[in-house]
Amino acid sequence: TREIRLASRPAGRPAPENFRLAESTLPELAEGQILVRNRYISVDPYMRGRMNDVKSYSAPFALDAALDGGALGEVIASRADGRKVGDAVVHQLGWREFAVLDASATTVARTDLAPASAFLGAMGMTGLTAYAGLLKVAEFKPGDAVFVSGAAGAVGSLVGQIAKAMGASRVIGSAGTPGKVARLLELGFDAAFNYRDAPVRDQLKAAAGGNGIDVYFDNVGGDHLEAALAELNVGGRVAMCGAISQYNATEATPAPRNLMLAIGKQLTLRGFLVGGQRQHSVEFAERMSTWLGDGSVRYDETVVDGLENAPQAFMDLLDGANTGKMLVRL
Ligand code: NDP
Secondary structure (H helix, E strand, O other), X not given: OEEEEEOOOOOOOOXXXXXXXXXXXXXXXXXXXXXXXXXXXXXXXXXXHHOOOOOOXXXXXXXXXXXXXXXXXXXXXXXXXXXXOOOEEEEOEOOEOEEEEEHHHOEEOOOOOOOHHHHHOOOOHHHHHHHHHHHHHOOOOOOOEEEEOOOOEHHHHHHHHHHHHOOOOEEEEEEOOHHHHHHHHHOOOOEEEEXXXXXXXXXXXXXXXXXXXXXXXXXXXXXXHHHHHHHEEEEEEEEEOOOHHHOOOOOOOOOOOOOOHHHHOOOEEEEOOHHHHHHHHHHHHHHHHHHHHHOOOOOOEEEEEOHHHHHHHHXXXXXXXXXXXXXXXX
């Protein structure tokens, strides 16, 4: 099978030479295992952190070994009860064409509810991140004004639409291109701005229309978090989901410089990992499939073809080439 390996650890922005396409041999199927032909693999911002050799919530990738991460594939051989040839399964052995793994390490994608690729996006971890981050971590309630950064990305676009579907008074999104800003307005955001046009602080204030914000869903960190802290109302909540503005940083970044505002405004800032929100999976899947079905939530995908292009897709993701979920189709 062909697979992508980490050839060297990136310093700052990843580069093509940090990755290598290699061949490896698949093991025989043991009892309880399945052979999967991957159809889609997910490239995600958190993988950048795993390319550094530092202890974190997710173990670093080993050098010269296949990378891993979310994937959706088709079962082509099975020695496991409950998995049959033709099943679509979600699992963690991405970045490769074929995988042999324990059936218990896979979940069957309910392709009767949504297209297969959605199980790496809106119906999968991405969707659960948006759903649980907004409703459980930030404790969104109807009438709240919500700001989400990285809003045209996979998680962010869902956050804004879920907030609208659940009765937000105002939903504001930020993104990095005029095309993405236009897309957010099409998706039903009340206001959207390009963070490259002018300071986030000024643009957010204008977008909030004098009423402030009650919830900030942070995908970006840095200046965005600083601007949100300034704009949050008393009792406001922040779901700290990601800080992509800092993933390639080689030095600590200064913002937010106004964290002290959290005291006077009695703010709640809560970091979370989607892995800690799995108890909401069933509720999430029911509601998300309803929203997708009635059109109140829509999702975009940016699809790149070919395993050999997966490293470039990952690098492009960090540079903002994607609208919605970035996927590699094999
Ligand atoms: P996205 O689809 O949002 O892709 C990443 C986007 O980040 C790019 O498209 C780009 O869009 C934006 N971006 C890149 N650099 C910057 C920057 N310097 N400032 C502002 N925006 C930037 O990825 P995901 O939806 O998968 O992930 C979104 C965030 O959620 C990430 O921070 C990720 O780490 C986090 N996450 C956290 C999880 C958790 O369990 N806590 C689970 C899943 C994701 P643009 O053109 O707008 O710049």
